[in-house]
Amino acid sequence: MNTIPQEFQINSLLNQDTYLVNGELKKWTGKTTPVYSTISSTEKYEPTLLGSIPFMGEIEAMEAVNAASEAFSNGQGEWPTMKVVDRIKCMENFVGQMKATRAEVVKLLMWEIGKSLGDSEKEFDRTVEYIYDTIESYKELNARSAHFSKVQGVNAMVRRSPLGIVLCLGPYNYPLNETFSLLIPAIIMGNPVIFKPAKHGVLLISPLLEAFRSSFPKGAINILYGRGREVASPVMKSGKVDILALIGNSKSAIALQDQHPNKNRLRLVLGLEAKNPAIILPEADLDLAISECIAGSLSFNGQRCTALKILYVHESIADEFNKRFSDKVDSLVFGNPWEKGVSLTPLPEQEKPAYIQELIDDATSHGAKVINAKGGQHSENYIFPAVLFPVNKKMRVYSEEQFGPVVPIMTFKDIQEPLNDMAESNYGQQVSLFGKNIKTIAPLIDSLVNLVSRVNLNSSCQRGPDVFPFTGRKDSAVGTLSTNDALRSFSIRTFVASKDIDYNNKILQDLLNSKESNFINTDYIL
Numbered sequence: 001m002n003t004i005p006q007e008f009q010i011n012s013l014l015n016q017d018t019y020l021v022n023g024e025l026k027k028w029t030g031k032t033t034p035v036y037s038t039i040s041s042t043e044k045y046e047p048t049l050l051g052s053i054p055f056m057g058e059i060e061a062m063e064a065v066n067a068a069s070e071a072f073s074n075g076q077g078e079w080p081t082m083k084v085v086d087r088i089k090c091m092e093n094f095v096g097q098m099k100a101t102r103a104e105v106v107k108l109l110m111w112e113i114g115k116s117l118g119d120s121e122k123e124f125d126r127t128v129e130y131i132y133d134t135i136e137s138y139k140e141l142n143a144r145s146a147h148f149s150k151v152q153g154v155n156a157m158v159r160r161s162p163l164g165i166v167l168c169l170g171p172y173n174y175p176l177n178e179t180f181s182l183l184i185p186a187i188i189m190g191n192p193v194i195f196k197p198a199k200h201g202v203l204l205i206s207p208l209l210e211a212f213r214s215s216f217p218k219g220a221i222n223i224l225y226g227r228g229r230e231v232a233s234p235v236m237k238s239g240k241v242d243i244l245a246l247i248g249n250s251k252s253a254i255a256l257q258d259q260h261p262n263k264n265r266l267r268l269v270l271g272l273e274a275k276n277p278a279i280i281l282p283e284a285d286l287d288l289a290i291s292e293c294i295a296g297s298l299s300f301n302g303q304r305c306t307a308l309k310i311l312y313v314h315e316s317i318a319d320e321f322n323k324r325f326s327d328k329v330d331s332l333v334f335g336n337p338w339e340k341g342v343s344l345t346p347l348p349e350q351e352k353p354a355y356i357q358e359l360i361d362d363a364t365s366h367g368a369k370v371i372n373a374k375g376g377q378h379s380e381n382y383i384f385p386a387v388l389f390p391v392n393k394k395m396r397v398y399s400e401e402q403f404g405p406v407v408p409i410m411t412f413k414d415i416q417e418p419l420n421d422m423a424e425s426n427y428g429q430q431v432s433l434f435g436k437n438i439k440t441i442a443p444l445i446d447s448l449v450n451l452v453s454r455v456n457l458n459s460s461c462q463r464g465p466d467v468f469p470f471t472g473r474k475d476s477a478v479g480t481l482s483t484n485d486a487l488r489s490f491s492i493r494t495f496v497a498s499k500d501i502d503y504n505n506k507i508l509q510d511l512l513n514s515k516e517s518n519f520i521n522t523d524y525i526l
């Protein structure tokens, strides 16, 4: 399309012909896989060829495993033993270089995953901030106290130590921010990482390769390309992975765990599916509830694990809510990510419109209606959001995580109905609760916190601010992410315990005074 602003045009193919292993950008001369965007650059619709990535296999997977093993060297390598101040310098060096790649990465976010210009810029800036905040949390975690603890005659001195090799796999919807919410804490805690970017949002890692290479010791970060079964599977089968860090679907997470020959030694840090509900109580501020539910269910076309994926509206306000909500959905504008005023954009997964249509067909065959005029309208790379009402438990959209532009609405008479559904659900990430009555809401919150990990009061569900813990119950997550919790997820608390004897105490005091020691605030043990 000739309307693409010049700064966002792809002027030559981006063929990724190097990969990062053992501190070296190695040339790739083997088979490649093309990378397409579902956004068309011509008037007549056709996907745009953006470039290519290496099609790697077991040989490269094992190169990375060997490089990471060497870097870790059973905890004795340069990276796991590096002093806190030096690790911080490496990370600061990386983020400093990363900032210079903003324009290129933002452009690729738009082309590869169809994220709007504003949201792509936000994703980049939020990631830079995430790294700086992680560095600050890392400093705090390592802040020394002037003393060591004494419990029942035993002195103790603590540190957080790395666990070993991390296999890191991120999702396509936040290929930078969410991936880095795994990658950055994993690295800063001293673990060597093997990272394979997501299928969509892979070329945008290219501008960062040199920054990774030059900022960290060899083997501390290794970046591979290709398909999960060709690359991630041999890494897991090697038995060398200590942490599987994945944001994506449970099926892939389970398949990868099963390939590890000794699952007992595998720590999991997983962000998985969710089916976050919104509950709209009779006395809710409808203007607020509607605008939050629109943003919550449809920002980035509903392709967020934190998206609202089912709305429970009290039957007394359902008619008004449905009418106003559907009209507002129909006022949303579809277009290319760089266009002004656009909030609905092309879907990066070519098969997604057909899947959403299946959900709509299934729901309508069980008695629901598409209640907004534009719902389900198709273009080659898009399907307009469909608002489905009334939804019931027989419908696939009731239980499947749609991860796309369809909004199911149910009604309830008694608050126990949505609570029972949440209790039966396989998921338990977040909930949004809209209402004003203190007497009903306060006890409700007490119930909800035992069903999910975050209750959003009169606002949509979301992960941020990134300093807040990001986790979930049941099949939604394992472990906790955030700019500080993640440091704990990617490390183990180790300590030295010593009897209260003079020369023991002198040794501990020496450790406390020494700039060369990583031992930290002893109070953590208590």
Ligand SMILES: O=C[C@H](O)COP(=O)(O)O
Residues within 6 Å of the ligand: 173, 174, 178, 303, 304, 305, 306, 307, 461, 462, 463, 464
């Ligand atoms: O895919 C799930 C993301 O963590 C959502 O993050 P967000 O709530 O900031 O959009």
